[in-house]
Amino acid sequence: xxxxxxxxxxxxxxxxxxxxxxxxxxxxxxxxxxxxxxxxxxxxxxxxxxxxxxxxxxxxxxxxxxxxxxxxxxxxxxxxxxxxxxxxxxxxxxxxxxxxxxxxxxxxxxxxxxxxxxxxxxxxxxxxxxxxxxxxxxxxxxxxxxxxxxxxxxxxxxxxxxxxxxxxxxxxxxxxxxxxxx
Amino acid sequence: xxxxxxxxxxxxxxxxxxxxxxxxxxxxxxxxxxxxxxxxxxxxxxxxxxxxxxxxxxxxxxxxxxxxxxxxxxxxxxxxxxxxxxxxxxxxxxxxxxxxxxxxxxxxxxxxxxxxxxxxxxxxxxxxxxxxxxxxxxxxxxxxxxxxxxxxxxxxxxxxxxxxxxxxxxxxxxxxxxxxxxxxxxxxxxxxxxxxxxxxxxxxxxxxxxxxxxxxxxxxxxxxxxxxxxxxxxxxxxxxxxxxxxxxxx
Numbered sequence: 081x082x083x084x085x086x087x088x089x090x091x092x093x094x095x096x097x098x099x100x101x102x103x104x105x106x107x108x109x110x111x112x113x114x115x116x117x118x119x120x121x122x123x124x125x126x127x128x129x130x131x132x133x134x135x136x137x138x139x140x141x142x143x144x145x146x147x148x149x150x151x152x153x154x155x156x157x158x159x160x161x162x163x164x165x166x167x168x169x170x171x172x173x174x175x176x177x178x179x180x181x182x183x184x185x186x187x188x189x190x191x192x193x194x195x196x197x198x199x200x201x202x203x204x205x206x207x208x209x210x211x212x213x214x215x216x217x218x219x220x221x222x223x224x225x226x227x228x229x230x231x232x233x234x235x236x237x238x239x240x241x242x243x244x245x246x247x248x249x250x251x252x253x254x255x256x257x258x259x260x261x262x
Numbered sequence: 263x264x265x266x267x268x269x270x271x272x273x274x275x276x277x278x279x280x281x282x283x284x285x286x287x288x289x290x291x292x293x294x295x296x297x298x299x300x301x302x303x304x305x306x307x308x309x310x311x312x313x314x315x316x317x318x319x320x321x322x323x324x325x326x327x328x329x330x331x332x333x334x335x336x337x338x339x340x341x342x343x344x345x346x347x348x349x350x351x352x353x354x355x356x357x358x359x360x361x362x363x364x365x366x367x368x369x370x371x372x373x374x375x376x377x378x379x380x381x382x383x384x385x386x387x388x389x390x391x392x393x394x395x396x397x398x399x400x401x402x403x404x405x406x407x408x409x410x411x412x413x414x415x416x417x418x419x420x421x422x423x424x425x426x427x428x429x430x431x432x433x434x435x436x437x438x439x440x441x442x443x444x445x446x447x448x449x450x451x452x453x454x455x456x457x458x459x460x461x462x463x464x465x466x467x468x469x470x471x472x473x474x475x476x477x478x479x480x481x482x483x484x485x486x487x488x489x490x491x492x493x494x495x496x497x498x499x500x501x502x503x504x505x506x507x508x509x510x511x512x
Contacts, residue, residue: 089346094354096329100321114325121329195315213277214312220279235270242273242308249311 206241395431483509
């Protein structure tokens with residue numbers, strides 16, 4: 081039987097890109113993302129005995145994700161503050177209710193910069209849901225494992241994230257239109 | 263269903279997270295509801311925009327070296343860490359290549375699986391409800407113009423009563439992301455749906471069986487044909503041969 085070290089290298093190390101991508105999107109800078117990932121890998125190695133086999137990616141991403149939120153709490157508390165939980169009928173919900181739907185979205189005009197900025201501006205919970213779904217292509221069940229929440233919450237977060245993103249993209253697209261001063 | 267729930271269901275469908283039965287239900291709903299179809303397209307567009315444009319931050323090379331000490335090796339083995347990683351890297355490249363090759367081989371019939379599900383759902387829906395035939399006629403000169411007027415192509419329509427397959431009529435259904443023609447044939451007590459839409463290239467006949475129905479598909483003369491019925495596969499193939507022979511004739 082291969083030793084613990086070898087099993088760790090085979091199961092967990094291959095997901096380094098996924099780990100870094102998530103951390104980079106949550107911390108929003110290279111330096112802190114590297115630190116958080118290194119810390120997460122230390123934890124992953126320590127808790128590797130708790131890994132029950134199967135796909136190590138959601139398991140690892142859950143650790144990375146928790147390390148990111150700890151980092152955010154310590155270093156960017158303002159980002160996590162605010163009534164952002166989907167269970168409380170918060171201010172954001174009522175504020176966006178009359179807003180334009182995604183139907184106004186001009187996807188043809190999108191470029192990389194606009195999309196990256198709009199994604200980066202989303203609240204962390206919604207940003208992570210979209211990153212895990214669209215960039216890591218995780219299933220709802222896997223995302224639920226990563227964020228330690230029921231699948232229903234995953235679905236609500238994704239719906240909210242997409243609505244928020246579509247709205248901000250529309251705002252950006254309109255603002256950058258040459259004839260948009262009316 | 264509350265609008266909120268409907269939106270989540272639609273998102274789950276676009277995300278590929280519904281099981282086959284619920285997908286089929288939703289597709290039936292989509293076929294009849296233009297607003298939902300538009301919402302579905304918007305979701306797909308947004309998803310594609312993220313996948314195409316959002317930056318995927320791959321780990322910098324330095325980080326790979328930094329996580330190595332996360333799992334300290336025994337001193338004797340330490341100097342081989344680099345080569346272990348190199349070897350690991352090479353084997354991952356191998357695995358990636360293999361995965362890619364397998365994915366291509368496995369995913370290619372994926373489109374067909376999806377269409378098979380759609381035509382099956384269409385057939386079941388039509389036979390369960392009373393929407394089997396929109397234009398009831400055994401006269402090909404009635405059915406063909408009716409279909410042509412409602413589609414942006416004109417499917418070949420032939421009656422094969424002489425060979426035991428009576429043309430009963432036609433309807434419009436939705437498959438492969440577009441409206442398609444359905445020719446309805448009868449043989450004894452069996453109903454056979456023939457889904458027809460334009461195809462770029464010919465392809466040979468392929469038979470399959472799903473949920474107790476027999477399915478046969480081929481492309482000939484610029485059209486793709488999908489036959490679905492509870493008729494036995496040999497007789498279904500007879501009809502496929504007849505359709506193919508007419509499709510080949512100028």
